[in-house]
Amino acid sequence: MRRATRAKWGGCALVVALVATACGGGAGASRSGVVSSSWGDPQNPLEPANTNEVQGGKVLEMLFRGLKRYDPKTGAAENVIADRIETADSRNFTVTLKKGWTFSNGEKVTARSFVDAWNYGALLTNKQKNAAFFQYIDGFARVHPDSGSPRARTLSGLAVKDDRTFTVKLNQKFSSWPDTLGYAAFMPLPRAFFRHHADWIAKPVGNGPYLVDSYEKGSVLRMRKWQKYPGDDPARNGGIDLRVYTDNNTAYTDLQAGNLDLVDDVPAAQLKHVKADLGGRYINQPAGIIQTLTFPMYDKRWNHPGAEKLRRGLSMAIDRDQITREIFQRTRTPATDWTSPVLGAKGGYRAGLCGDACVFDPARAKQLIKEGGGIPGGTMTLAYNADSGSHKDWIDAVCNSVNKTLGDDNACVGNPVGTFADFRNKITAKRMTGPFRAGWQMDYPLIQNFLQPLYYTDASSNDGKFSNHAFDKLVNEANAATDTGRAVATFQDSEKILAQQMPAIPLWYQNGSAGYSERIGNVSLNPFSVPVYNEIKVN
Amino acid sequence: MGRYAVRRLLQMIPVFIGSTFLIFFMVYALGDPVAAMFGDRAPDPATAAQIRRDLYLDEPLWKQYLHYMGQIFQGNFGTAFNGQSVTELMASAFPVTLRLTIVAVVIEMVVGIVLGVFSGLRRGRDIDTTVLVLTLVVVSIPTFVSGYLLQFVFGVQWGWAAPSVAPEAPLNELLLPGLVLALVSLAYVTRLTRTSIAENARADYVRTALAKGLPRRRVITRHLLRNSLIPVVTFIGTDIGALMGGAIVTERIFNIHGVGFQLYQGILRQNSPTVVGFVTILVLVFLLANLLVDLLYAVLDPRIRYA
Numbered sequence: 004m005r006r007a008t009r010a011k012w013g014g015c016a017l018v019v020a021l022v023a024t025a026c027g028g029g030a031g032a033s034r035s036g037v038v039s040s041s042w043g044d045p046q047n048p049l050e051p052a053n054t055n056e057v058q059g060g061k062v063l064e065m066l067f068r069g070l071k072r073y074d075p076k077t078g079a080a081e082n083v084i085a086d087r088i089e090t091a092d093s094r095n096f097t098v099t100l101k102k103g104w105t106f107s108n109g110e111k112v113t114a115r116s117f118v119d120a121w122n123y124g125a126l127l128t129n130k131q132k133n134a135a136f137f138q139y140i141d142g143f144a145r146v147h148p149d150s151g152s153p154r155a156r157t158l159s160g161l162a163v164k165d166d167r168t169f170t171v172k173l174n175q176k177f178s179s180w181p182d183t184l185g186y187a188a189f190m191p192l193p194r195a196f197f198r199h200h201a202d203w204i205a206k207p208v209g210n211g212p213y214l215v216d217s218y219e220k221g222s223v224l225r226m227r228k229w230q231k232y233p234g235d236d237p238a239r240n241g242g243i244d245l246r247v248y249t250d251n252n253t254a255y256t257d258l259q260a261g262n263l264d265l266v267d268d269v270p271a272a273q274l275k276h277v278k279a280d281l282g283g284r285y286i287n288q289p290a291g292i293i294q295t296l297t298f299p300m301y302d303k304r305w306n307h308p309g310a311e312k313l314r315r316g317l318s319m320a321i322d323r324d325q326i327t328r329e330i331f332q333r334t335r336t337p338a339t340d341w342t343s344p345v346l347g348a349k350g351g352y353r354a355g356l357c358g359d360a361c362v363f364d365p366a367r368a369k370q371l372i373k374e375g376g377g378i379p380g381g382t383m384t385l386a387y388n389a390d391s392g393s394h395k396d397w398i399d400a401v402c403n404s405v406n407k408t409l410g411d412d413n414a415c416v417g418n419p420v421g422t423f424a425d426f427r428n429k430i431t432a433k434r435m436t437g438p439f440r441a442g443w444q445m446d447y448p449l450i451q452n453f454l455q456p457l458y459y460t461d462a463s464s465n466d467g468k469f470s471n472h473a474f475d476k477l478v479n480e481a482n483a484a485t486d487t488g489r490a491v492a493t494f495q496d497s498e499k500i501l502a503q504q505m506p507a508i509p510l511w512y513q514n515g516s517a518g519y520s521e522r523i524g525n526v527s528l529n530p531f532s533v534p535v536y537n538e539i540k541v542n
Numbered sequence: 543m544g545r546y547a548v549r550r551l552l553q554m555i556p557v558f559i560g561s562t563f564l565i566f567f568m569v570y571a572l573g574d575p576v577a578a579m580f581g582d583r584a585p586d587p588a589t590a591a592q593i594r595r596d597l598y599l600d601e602p603l604w605k606q607y608l609h610y611m612g613q614i615f616q617g618n619f620g621t622a623f624n625g626q627s628v629t630e631l632m633a634s635a636f637p638v639t640l641r642l643t644i645v646a647v648v649i650e651m652v653v654g655i656v657l658g659v660f661s662g663l664r665r666g667r668d669i670d671t672t673v674l675v676l677t678l679v680v681v682s683i684p685t686f687v688s689g690y691l692l693q694f695v696f697g698v699q700w701g702w703a704a705p706s707v708a709p710e711a712p713l714n715e716l717l718l719p720g721l722v723l724a725l726v727s728l729a730y731v732t733r734l735t736r737t738s739i740a741e742n743a744r745a746d747y748v749r750t751a752l753a754k755g756l757p758r759r760r761v762i763t764r765h766l767l768r769n770s771l772i773p774v775v776t777f778i779g780t781d782i783g784a785l786m787g788g789a790i791v792t793e794r795i796f797n798i799h800g801v802g803f804q805l806y807q808g809i810l811r812q813n814s815p816t817v818v819g820f821v822t823i824l825v826l827v828f829l830l831a832n833l834l835v836d837l838l839y840a841v842l843d844p845r846i847r848y849a
Binding site for chain 1: 572573574575577578579580581582583584585586587588589591592593596623624625626631634690693694697698701704705706709793794795796797799803804806807809810811812
């Protein structure tokens with residue numbers, strides 16, 4: 004009798020467990036016309052002003068259209084909702100909207116949709132990570148003070164004139180400001196965002212070519228074509244399913260097995276045979292990303308009179324060509340300036356601007372390093388985060404190149420930091436004692452975005468704390484210039500100061516890589532290395 | 543028996559508090575997570591301060607811990623950085639991993655015990671040697687190697703199974719990952735069963751049972767197996783907790799969005815509410831599984847009694 008009871012209990016427990024766990028199941032959404040693509044879990048809720056990384060950014064690109072958009076091929080900023088953005092003095096702008104735009108819930112896109120969204124993004128208490136993008140608008144310091152609570156809830160520089168017009172007053176001259184408006188932070192928001200915030204986060208509503216069908220956080224986001232999309236770049240497929248992968252190797256395996264249509268990040272380990280696997284369905288093209296080694300300019304050992312020779316010498320000691328060939332299988336291009344080829348010659352990219360300092364020359368490198376006082380302490384460390392991106396390989400190769408040049412096995416060693424968070428902490432706390440890796444992905448395709456945030460005194464991403472009066476002056480001049488050609492030329496002049504001072508060694512431009520299945524076609528990457536989803540056709 | 547169970551349950555309280563504090567401390571020691579939220583951009587100090595205040599990161603560690611524990615007892619495990627509550631994450635992750643664990647445990651029990659009994663009863667013969675060599679091979683291959691290998695062979699080359707598991711994680715898709723997860727434990731179960739069976743096969747009570755003419759099958763299942771399973775049950779019991787936590791590698795390879803996935807993501811982003819919350823639940827699972835094992839001893843061997 005006792006035994007029978009026990010057996011029953013055990014049986015029940017197992018049944019309960021199976022019932023409790025077998026309740027998965029999901030809507031078997033139809034796959035016809037729908038493209039499935041790999042995705043990384045976005046770091047923040049999908050709010051425009053709170054999304055500062057690629058994974059969330061690519062969704063916003065599908066769900067939203069703003070005043071401007073960067074042409075997927077050329078990167079040029081073109082009007083979308085903006086009919087015209089006019090200014091007489093590069094400081095006061097009048098924005099006029101086109102007619103006929105609505106959100107996918109039927110609400111009209113008006114001047115208020117923009118002004119409210121920007122005010123929300125800038126307000127300190129909303130904790131938006133892109134708040135700094137509104138810093139040029141007048142009144143920013145009041146809604147977003149450096150400390151304490153905000154003294155105003157709206158930006159004084161924004162004013163709604165009528166349904167289709169609003170004015171913007173900046174706190175400084177910034178001639179290329181309209182060209183920054185294609186960035187995700189500047190997207191318009193419908194009333195539903197403010198009224199039912201939690202619901203909106205669970206299922207965002209925008210005004211782009213797609214609408215959200217269902218969103219299971221952390222696993223899959225299903226988007227479908229918005230049939231009534233008013234823009235001239237509607238979706239050419241039925242929809243996009245973004246599936247979260249933690250490991251891009253698994254995504255690649257799924258692509259090989261025909262379980263997935265598009266992988267927008269081919270893992271390094273597969274690069275050797277990706278052409279054999281995919282043939283013409285592999286894309287490898289330049290993107291607006293540059294990798295550098297940044298010096299801690301706050302450290303006297305790296306920034307004493309004459310140290311620029313040391314920094315330039317180290318740059319010459321790196322064999323960029325060999326490393327991009329051997330380690331990256333040519334998915335990187337040796338850098339010869341501080342911008343990116345995607346800008347084009349008109350946009351400010353100039354090959355060879357760095358001059359001799361970016362050319363591998365062991366003899367000259369050795370001499371310059373010696374004249375610059377030699378490597379401080381005899382050994383330098385290159386810091387990187389070890390948790391993602393397989394940085395170890397190339398850091399070791401760079402060190403190897405430096406060590407060979409100097410004929411000293413201890414001149415350079417890698418210094419792995421456990422996590423990206425810790426790495427960023429050490430950088431912002433100014434605790435770096437040697438050069439560290441820095442990657443910069445552009446926010447918008449402007450030469451300004453490659454220089455000002457990174458090297459202007461106290462700028463938001465000036466990790467090395469480089470400060471140079473002449474550089475700052477040229478950047479200010481370039482920003483104030485109303486003529487684009489003049490602005491670009493002045494920015495390039497400022498870049499020549501970088502070539503001389505070498506606060507960061509440009510290493511290489513990064514390419515975007517993608518692979519796709521035979522099921523889809525017309526796949527391309529935009530200058531941000533994100534697939535142009537709405538152009539993809541299903542065969 | 544009842545008093546014993548109650549005493550064991552009470553003992554869990556200090557273990558629970560100690561382990562959560564340790565985890566809390568370790569996640570905290572990783573440093574400030576706020577800097578990484580801003581990517582390659584330096585955090586704007588005002589926004590960062592606001593986020594820190596919201597997450598109680600501006601308080602000293604012991605206050606943070608007390609605040610956290612206070613919330614846990616109200617059933618609130620905090621909010622992950624992507625805006626979802628941790629309880630919501632748990633509700634989606636634990637069923638998936640539980641299912642994966644059940645698949646793995648069933649495979650490991652059935653295959654492991656059957657192989658163990660066969661080789662144990664034929665000690666020293668060819669089949670025994672083969673099983674020993676095979677299990678040795680399995681034990682020495684790391685999970686990520688066997689995982690990627692089986693995924694490639696079954697998923698890509700032969701197309702028998704999908705290389706990755708759908709978000710809903712149905713049972714049939716979990717067979718392959720379950721096998722990968724079970725492999726190493728499977729080898730241990732086989733070896734434990736084999737040794738135990740081989741030892742007991744010569745015991746007096748088996749000889750007696752055979753001598754009084756009981757059928758061989760009944761002797762093996764009722765007498766021999768029951769006594770030989772005690773070390774095996776101990777192992778499987780503790781293994782359930784280990785499997786749930788150790789699913790990190792397997793879940794990553796097969797893209798299963800379970801506990802391992804959430805933990806990995808949480809550690810990578812220094813998302814302390816996620817990591818501490820999930821590990822807390824895992825600690826509980828571990829403790830309960832251990833209790834269950836101890837109680838099962840009495841069932842298997844009536845000589846072991848807890849008054």
